Every structure is written in C-alpha cells, then in structure tokens.
Amino acid sequence: MIVVEGLTHYYGDRKAVEGLSFKISRNEIVGFLGLNGAGKSTTLKVLAGLLIPSSGTVSIEGVDLVSAGDSFRSRIGYLPEDPPLYKEMTVSEFVRFCGQLKGMATAAVNARLPQVLEICQLTHMKDRVINELSHGYRKRVGIAQAIIHKPALVILDEPISGLDPRQIVEMRQVIRNLGKDTTVLISSHILGEISETCDRLLVLHGGTIAAEGKEEELVHRSQARGTRITLTLRGNAAALTTALAKVPAVMKHDVHEEAPGILRVHVSLQGDDREALVAALVAGGLGIRRMVEDETELEQVFLGLTTPTASA
C-alpha cells in the first residue's frame, strides 16, 4: 500500500504541490495525469525518493520516506522519461549492476535476471551493447532496471513517449505484465494510452488532485459538469444568439455557416438541460434539423476536469 498524505513541496518560494493525498493499493496500475506545471514531475520525484517533501508524509508498506530514506528507495523502481543507462554496458551487465545497486545479492540477481528479461521482452537482446539499441528497446531496458529488485512500486514517467505504434503496443503489453505482481504508477500525456493500461486515474491540476477514479467514473463526472451538443439549424446567426441568450445553462457556443441559411452550432451546456435549449431555439424561429450529443473523449474529460466551470 502506498500512502501519500498532505504532500506539499516548494522550490524556494514557488509552490509546486500542495496538500496532495492519495492511496494506491497493491498490484494496482494507476495513471497519473497532469498538464505541464501541474506538479506531476515533482510528485513523481518525491515518490522516487529524489526529493524530500517540504511537508506531508509518503510511505510504502509502512516505510516512511523521510525517516527511512534508504529502505524506502529500495522499495521503488523508477524509470524517468529519458531512460538512465550506462550505454557502454550490455543489457545483462547493466540490469545485473542495477540489481546489485539496489542491494540484491549476486546469486539473487542472476536468478531473477532471466525472468525480468522475459517480462520486458529483452531475452534476445541480453548480450547487445545498450548503445546499439533502438529507443524502444532502451525504454524496455529502463523498465528492466526498475523492476529487477521486485520493488513494491514501479514509477514509469512517460513510458511510451517517442515510441512508434508497434513499440507502443508492445510496451502496453510489458506494462500489463508488470501489473501482475507489482504496483505501477504511470505518468503520461497520451491519455488514450493511460486508459488502455490503467485500473485507475489520478488527475493532478494546480498542485492538487482534481479528480480520481476509473475512466468511466471520470467521464460520468465530467458529463455532470456539462454537456456538449452539436446542432444543425435552419435560420440566421442573430436569431440564434438571441435564442441562446435566453438559456442560462449555455456556457459558450461556436457557429459556422455550413450553407446559406444553414448553421452548424457547438453548444456547451452546464448540466444537461437540453430541453430548455430546444424550446428556446424553436421559440426563436429556428428549425432544428439535427441534434447530436458529442462523444466524450478522454482528452475532453481531462480538460473538463482541469478547466474551471463558468460558475466557478
């Protein structure tokens, strides 16, 4: 169990993270989402033991980061966005070295190595010098070094950035394999990939958790904050503006003239009062030819959860 309580971190006078609290259960794969500057990297660095928080506590299996830093770090496997690799070493040499660095006995490392190479699909590359490997394989070597010592928590920062489509599919499988016997925290900007591999999502915004839950829960919550509808109307833009002004739930709208007298309108509603919208349009003399609720993409959910509402 990973427990973060009231985590706050300052860089000088600048606050990066404030009062962050969350828990991650054993063998859970959790996605960590956040825009640039949301405090995501700072949080990951604290969880990896690279930074000591200004206040708050972080513990893994009851071991506290501040009071037992060395023991805490032995329970962590960390892969930064750019894999840290000694490129003059072969894959086996490097992973073996990392295992020993994490405190494993030589015999234990040698016993574990084939299993790790298998999980990361690196067995056929074990004798290759890292400098000769492609970016995708280097990422896998980075994962191998992060899991060689069977950590309680594996932190993967942007594990799929820079990979080609085939490598993304393979990496997704590697991450799923990891989740079978360890807890995984993945940070990524590619939200679709997060939803593919994660059991739960944490959305970080402004240094605090803006939302957390399964993908479906976040979509539902996002929808509760507003509905986006696309309409095709017969009428003119002036009448449309007048009609929409009479509906308090309309937060914003965009209009494009598809053809003479035919308007295509995107309307963002607070809540889901689409009946009032239709009534106002009909009362305004506009002909409704088509009305479709936009499908909620994860990117929209993310933006919806991290963008203040009109009333906020």
Add this chain to the structure above:
Amino acid sequence: MRGIFLVARRDFAAYVNTYWGWGILALALVIDGILFNVQGLGRSPKFSAEVLQQFFYLTGGLTLIVSVPVTMRLFAEERQTGTMVLLETSPLSDRQLVLGKYLSGMAFVTAFAVFTSYLPAFIFVNGKVGTAEIAVGYLGILLMGSAGVAIGTWASAVSRNQIFAAVLGAVGITFFVVCWMLAGKVDAPFKAVISYLSFFEQQFQPFQQGRLNTEGVVFFLSVTFGFLLMATQSLCARRWR
C-alpha cells in the same frame, strides 16, 4: 561496503574500458618520463637521492594534474547523461556514493603511481637509494593524490557539467599548491596558517626527501576527509531543494 565497491568498480571500469582513461594515463606517463629526463637527470652529475627527490616532486605534481580530468566526470558526467538518477534512487546513502566515486578516482591515481615505478626502480638499480625512501615518497604521492581526488570529487559533486567541475577542481588544487606564494604576501598570523596549507613546500617536502612526516599524513587525510564531507553534504542538499 558492498555498495561502495560496486560504484567504485563500475566507475573504474568506465575509465579502463574507454580511450579516455588510457589516454590520460599514457599522456601523464610520457610527460613524467620526459620531465624526469630533462629535470630529474639533467646534464650535470647529481646524487641519486637528489634525482629521486626530483622524481617525486615531478610525479607528485603530475598526480595532482591527473586527478582533475579523472574526477571531473565522477558526478558531473552522471548528471549530464541522466544516469545520476540511478544512483540517487538506489538505497545507497550519499556518503556511500561519494566514497565509491572517490575510491574509483583513487584507484586510477594509484594505477598511475604504480606505472611510474620503473623510474625509481631505475635509480635504485643504478644509484644508492633505499627502498624505505622510495616507499615513503610513494606514500606521500598517494596522500597528496588522495587530497587532489577528494577536491575533484567535491568539485564534480557541486557541478552540473564536466568543464565547470574541471575548472573548479583545478582552482581548488591550485590554491593549495600556490599557498606558499600567498604566504609571502600576508602578515602573521595568517602567514603561518596559509603556509601550513601549502601542499608542496610545507606538507609534501618531507615525503619527497624520504622522511615519514606524521603531520603531513594527518594534513592530507584531513583535507581528504573535509572535501569528501562537503561533497556528501552537497548531494544531501540536492534532495532538499
């Protein structure tokens, strides 16, 4: 201890598995040989003890010079290549990391000292010098080298890139070398203090002459300890940024 030797072994392997390490070693040995011929032997007749003293003086200086390029990469290169995170997220303490890095630098400096031993062996065979004098001279070289490596380790620990680490390390070492010149420019009681810090004129000279100087042993070990402590504190402070 295992973690310290693991770090030291990897770093030392990084020296010997690249042209960098062998290049520095070869260049330093060539310069040492030439200086020994020109300065040490010279054209005028000398006692073998004088030649030996001259050898230790030159080799001591080269040891300090070698310690700069050897140590500049210890931490700064890891930061530049992004591999520092491997060490910082390992269960090794900052003290263990610094000691591991220092030992790899010392191993290289010791290897350099060992490779120079053909020159005192040449004096020993052809002249009249004792093995004790040679042993004490080499002890002095290793102690002064240790201080140089510790200064370089500290410089690398506080630097973001290798060039800056090299410049800072060179400035630090140069300060201790030119202390005797500074001592001539200041009045008492600073004169005595600054003079005491002088690597060559004050602390290394007895070793160079074959005299085991416990004050010098304590001095060089103190400088080593002080700079390694500062390097450790510098790493520790980075976690509290």
